[in-house]
Amino acid sequence: MPIDTQRAVDEAAAPDRGVADLAAVWLALAAIPDPEIPVVSIVDLGIVRAVAREGAGVVVRVTPTYSGCPATELIFGAIRDSLAAIGLPDARVEVQLAPAWTTDWIAADGKRRLREYGIAPPGSAIPGVAAIDVRGISPLRAAGVVVPCPRCGSTRTRLTAQFGSTACKALYRCDECLEPFDYFKPH
Amino acid sequence: MKDTDRFEFLLRFGDSALVLAQRLSEWVGKGPIVEEDIALTNVGLDLVGQARMWLSCAGEVEGRGRDEDALAFRRDAHEFRNALLVEQPNGGYADTMARQFLFDHWHLLALKAMEGSRDERVAAIAAKSAKEVAYHVERSTDWVIRLGDGTDVSHERMQDAIDGLWMFAGELLLPDAVDDAAARAGIGPDLAALASPWREAVGAALAEATIAVPADDWAQRGGRQGRHTEHLGHLLAELQFLQRAYPGAQW
Numbered sequence: 001m002p003i004d005t006q007r008a009v010d011e012a013a014a015p016d017r018g019v020a021d022l023a024a025v026w027l028a029l030a031a032i033p034d035p036e037i038p039v040v041s042i043v044d045l046g047i048v049r050a051v052a053r054e055g056a057g058v059v060v061r062v063t064p065t066y067s068g069c070p071a072t073e074l075i076f077g078a079i080r081d082s083l084a085a086i087g088l089p090d091a092r093v094e095v096q097l098a099p100a101w102t103t104d105w106i107a108a109d110g111k112r113r114l115r116e117y118g119i120a121p122p123g124s125a126i127p128g129v130a131a132i133d134v135r136g137i138s139p140l141r142a143a144g145v146v147v148p149c150p151r152c153g154s155t156r157t158r159l160t161a162q163f164g165s166t167a168c169k170a171l172y173r174c175d176e177c178l179e180p181f182d183y184f185k186p187h
Numbered sequence: 188m189k190d191t192d193r194f195e196f197l198l199r200f201g202d203s204a205l206v207l208a209q210r211l212s213e214w215v216g217k218g219p220i221v222e223e224d225i226a227l228t229n230v231g232l233d234l235v236g237q238a239r240m241w242l243s244c245a246g247e248v249e250g251r252g253r254d255e256d257a258l259a260f261r262r263d264a265h266e267f268r269n270a271l272l273v274e275q276p277n278g279g280y281a282d283t284m285a286r287q288f289l290f291d292h293w294h295l296l297a298l299k300a301m302e303g304s305r306d307e308r309v310a311a312i313a314a315k316s317a318k319e320v321a322y323h324v325e326r327s328t329d330w331v332i333r334l335g336d337g338t339d340v341s342h343e344r345m346q347d348a349i350d351g352l353w354m355f356a357g358e359l360l361l362p363d364a365v366d367d368a369a370a371r372a373g374i375g376p377d378l379a380a381l382a383s384p385w386r387e388a389v390g391a392a393l394a395e396a397t398i399a400v401p402a403d404d405w406a407q408r409g410g411r412q413g414r415h416t417e418h419l420g421h422l423l424a425e426l427q428f429l430q431r432a433y434p435g436a437q438w
Binding site for chain 1: 222223230231232233234235236237239307308310312314316319322
């Protein structure tokens with residue numbers, strides 16, 4: 001039997017045979033917050049790459065964000081716990097390295113929530129309109145891109161540090177509303 | 188490529204990342220300002236993550252049941268295959284940044300070259316790491332320029348740092364039989380081919396930093412073959428203490 005046909009049969013028969021309901025799995029995963037930025041879920045972040053049936057259980061394929069991200073182990077544990085809670089105690093989490101995670105995988109809705117939370121989302125930087133063109137001083141440094149303040153929208157902001165409270169964020173400061181803020185770096 | 192060579196090849200990347208991460212972690216709580224403290228820690232964290240991927244892979248290739256932890260915590264200095272450059276002491280901030288700068292530029296070139304590796308796992312680890320190292324390069328280059336083209340004092344310190352570390356950087360570009368085997372198999376980078384882009388990138392940044400490129404290109408080698416400077420043993424004593432004192436301890 002061709003694989004597609006087999007899958008169709010499996011899915012049609014699923015409710016009767018006690019096979020994992022993949023939609024329910026995705027729903028459960030979408031409720032798991034990122035431990036460091038709880039306003040987005042692990043699904044919003046785009047790190048859940050695939051969910052597939054495996055025997056009576058499921059396997060969840062996850063692509064970690066940064067190699068050294070300390071939240072990774074915690075996230076794997078949270079996935080197993082929340083799937084156990086919907087009757088899938090044997091769910092397996094598998095690391096998928098390639099293709100490497102990119103901030104392009106963060107859903108539009110996730111980006112909106114990041115901004116509301118006070119984090120300038122990746123891709124919000126705009127071409128430099130900086131008062132000082134740094135290219136004249138330093139040809140190696142790109143003419144400063146500007147990251148608008150997620151609170152007041154001002155473009156009068158500056159980089160304080162290339163790394164913030166987590167590897168994925170840079171530290172900025174707004175000269176208009178004087179608030180510091182994080183920028184989720186494009187990756 | 189023989190598995191023994193492949194194991195050596197993977198250790199070199201894993202050990203350099205691990206040892207440099209350990210050096211950077213020595214700055215935790217002592218950075219000149221809090222932002223720098225955090226940045227150094229984050230760079231170190233990226234490198235620990237990369238070391239774990241390389242060493243896990245190495246352990247599997249070796250096939251003797253050693254995992255990333257066994258390789259990191261239960262090998263002696265002569266079994267480490269990191270470059271001599273990364274085990275050099277932190278010194279002052281200029282020394283730490285100069286060491287990072289010389290390594291980062293090589294690291295990025297090597298990783299980029301491996302993105303097309305015939306070994307899919309090597310290609311995946313390299314592609315993931317390269318994205319992180321691109322930020323490391325930007326940061327260390329920025330500091331070399333700021334300090335080099337800064338005050339008289341900062342300039343002198345950066346020049347001294349580059350002069351002192353230069354003899355340890357050349358090793359990164361000198362292939363041996365293992366590197367040649369990896370390059371021939373299409374798994375690892377052709378190190379000799381990285382020399383010219385490395386010199387170009389490092390030279391351009393040093394010129395902007397008003398730092399003179401050292402005239403003497405003599406290179407001390409041996410780290411990647413297991414012959415280290417006296418500093419590595421001390422570093423490992425700290426890194427490995429817990430697992431040596433309490434083998435198998437978990438938390």
